[in-house]
Structures are given as structure tokens and as C-alpha cells.
Amino acid sequence: MVERLKEAIEKARAQRAQLLAGGPAAPAPAPPRPEGASAWTALQPIELSPGRLQRNRIITLDRSDPAHTTFDVLRSRILKAFQDRGWKRLAITSPTKGCGKTFVAVNLALSFARQPDLKTLLVDMDLRAPSVARALGLEMRSSMRDFLTGSLAPEAHLRRLGDNLALALGGARVGNAAELILEKRTATILAQTIDRMSPDIVIYDLPPMLVNDDAFAFLPQVDAVLLVAAAGETRAGQIAACERLFQDGTAFLGVVLNKVEERPDDAYAYGYGYGQDQG
Ligand SMILES: Nc1ncnc2c1ncn2[C@@H]1O[C@H](COP(=O)(O)OP(=O)(O)OP(=O)(O)O)[C@@H](O)[C@H]1O
Numbered sequence: 673m674v675e676r677l678k679e680a681i682e683k684a685r686a687q688r689a690q691l692l693a694g695g696p697a698a699p700a701p702a703p704p705r706p707e708g709a710s711a712w713t714a715l716q717p718i719e720l721s722p723g724r725l726q727r728n729r730i731i732t733l734d735r736s737d738p739a740h741t742t743f744d745v746l747r748s749r750i751l752k753a754f755q756d757r758g759w760k761r762l763a764i765t766s767p768t769k770g771c772g773k774t775f776v777a778v779n780l781a782l783s784f785a786r787q788p789d790l791k792t793l794l795v796d797m798d799l800r801a802p803s804v805a806r807a808l809g810l811e812m813r814s815s816m817r818d819f820l821t822g823s824l825a826p827e828a829h830l831r832r833l834g835d836n837l838a839l840a841l842g843g844a845r846v847g848n849a850a851e852l853i854l855e856k857r858t859a860t861i862l863a864q865t866i867d868r869m870s871p872d873i874v875i876y877d878l879p880p881m882l883v884n885d886d887a888f889a890f891l892p893q894v895d896a897v898l899l900v901a902a903a904g905e906t907r908a909g910q911i912a913a914c915e916r917l918f919q920d921g922t923a924f925l926g927v928v929l930n931k932v933e934e935r936p937d938d939a940y941a942y943g944y945g946y947g948q949d950q951g
């Protein structure tokens with residue numbers, strides 16, 4: 673298993689090097705489309721069901737759960753690091769499955785969306801197991817493949833929550849995810865979408881790092897990465913293995929310790945903590 677993963681990562685590394693050596697892909701010719709503010713108003717608006725959100729532990733929208741403050745603190749730290757360095761694109765990943773990547777990505781995105789002067793784009797790049805739509809209680813008919821291959825324009829695929837959160841989500845799992853992630857066209861379409869929407873921050877919900885090479889292959893398209901670990905499940909060696917993979921040139925912001933056991937005397941015991949790894 674470890675050998676297979678190593679091989680896959682070596683392959684992805686070689687493909688990445690090739691991709692980078694080839695320089696940025698030429699943008700596909702596209703008809704004139706709305707940009708900036710009008711690109712946001714053109715998106716189909718959605719509404720979320722509070723009951724569904726609560727069941728799925730999405731706590732940062734109505735904020736009745738005091739734990740939402742933990743996400744607000746995380747948001748402020750990330751925002752500072754991003755603004756200081758001129759970054760825009762944040763990846764959320766974990767060593768293995770089920771640590772809480774989607775839980776962190778969605779709560780963080782909704783926390784960002786509460787900042788009226790910031791525009792946030794949340795993208796479900798866990799193509800083999802998309803789950804952001806489900807976490808938000810949404811049904812998506814179009815797939816991320818349609819969007820990432822350009823057969824569906826961003827303004828037809830993206831949804832808008834309120835004025836300043838855009839969502840790129842998929843309903844169904846995408847076949848050949850590894851190839852799609854590595855295609856130049858995917859990078860081009862994401863870059864064009866960011867250009868057109870001009871979000872202040874883009875949050876990518878990625879697959880886990882140590883299960884296949886999808887997340888690793890995507891790292892050149894992000895500015896920084898946040899690792900979600902599950903208390904009692906994630907081992908120190910797995911975090912170290914991820915850190916080694918980030919050394920290839922991705923800024924590692926730190927580890928969010930999720931699923932920490934709840935203690936009745938702890939107001940912030942919803943289940944996560946944040947350790948910053950670099951200043
Ligand atoms: N802090 C938490 N406390 C309790 N349960 C949690 C917490 N965070 C996440 N969960 C639950 O754990 C499960 C996995 O969470 P989530 O889907 O966010 O993980 P993931 O890393 O995105 O998983 P996958 O690798 O399958 O995409 C979900 O049922 C979620 O509701």
C-alpha cells in the first residue's frame with residue numbers, strides 16, 4: 673500500500689514537473705462573460721435549511737453554537753496570513769479519510785462569508801467523494817466534471833449564498849479524478865473562474881493526502897494548506913508524512929485538531945483546536 677502510494681506520488685510529481693515546465697496553459701477562447709460584481713449577481717442563489725445544517729454540524733451560519741467562535745478565530749488568522757503574503761487559495765486536507773476536512777472547509781467558508789467586505793469561493797475538489805453539497809443539504813444536478821472540463825460555464829455551475837459566498841460543488845463522484853486534476857485545462861478553468869469572480873479567498877476541500885495522489889497533484893494550484901487531523905485517530909507519523917509532501921513548495925499553515933473529546937467545562941469543546949506551524 674505504502675509502496676503503491678509512493679509510486680503514485682512519484683508519478684504525480686513527474687507529471688507536475690512536466691506541467692510546470694510547459695508554463696501556463698493558453699486560455700481557451702471564451703465568449704464575453706460577466707466579470708466582477710455582475711459575475712456574482714449572475715449566479716443562481718441558494719438557500720440553506722437551518723435544521724439540515726445543524727444535523728450536519730454546520731454551525732457557522734446561525735452561530736447559536738458557541739463553537740462558531742473557534743472558526744472565527746481560525747478565519748482571522750488565515751486572513752492575516754493571506755493578506756500579509758498576497759495569497760488567495762487555501763487547501764484543506766487531512767492525512768486519511770473522515771478526519772473532518774469538509775466540516776472544517778464548510779464552517780470556515782461560512783465564517784468567511786459573514787465578513788461583508790470579503791468574497792469567498794468554496795470549491796469541492798474531493799472529486800472521488802464530493803460531500804460539500806450534502807453537508808449543506810443541497811442537491812447538485814451538474815457535476816464538477818462539467819465545470820472543470822469547460823462544458824458548463826462557471827456562471828451556470830456555481831451557486832451563490834447571499835452576496836459573498838460562491839460554491840463550486842458536485843453531486844456525483846467524478847471518474848478518472850486523478851487525470852482530471854492534472855489536466856492543464858482544469859488549472860486554466862479554475863484560474864479563469866478566480867479571475868472572473870475575483871474572490872478574496874478560495875477554499876478548496878481536497879481529498880486526503882495519504883490515500884491517493886489527487887491532493888498532492890493539486891498542491892501547485894494553492895498558496896497554502898491546512899491539515900485536519902482527527903483526535904484519537906490520526907497518528908503523528910501520518911502528520912509528518914503529510915508535512916514531507918508539503919515541503920515540495922506548499923506553505924503549510926498548521927494542523928486543525930478535530931473531533932477532540934467534548935468536556936462539559938470547556939466552552940470551546942466542540943472538537944477542534946488549531947496549531948500554527950509557521951509564522
Ligand atoms: N468535530 C467533530 N465532532 C464530531 N463529529 C465530527 C466532527 N467533525 C466531523 N465530524 C463528523 O465526522 C464525519 C466525517 O467528517 P467530514 O465528512 O467532514 O470528514 P472528511 O475528512 O471530509 O471525510 P472524507 O475524507 O470522507 O471526505 C462526518 O459524519 C462529520 O459529521
Ligand SMILES: [Mg+2]
Pocket residue numbers: 773774775798803877
Ligand atoms: Mg470530505
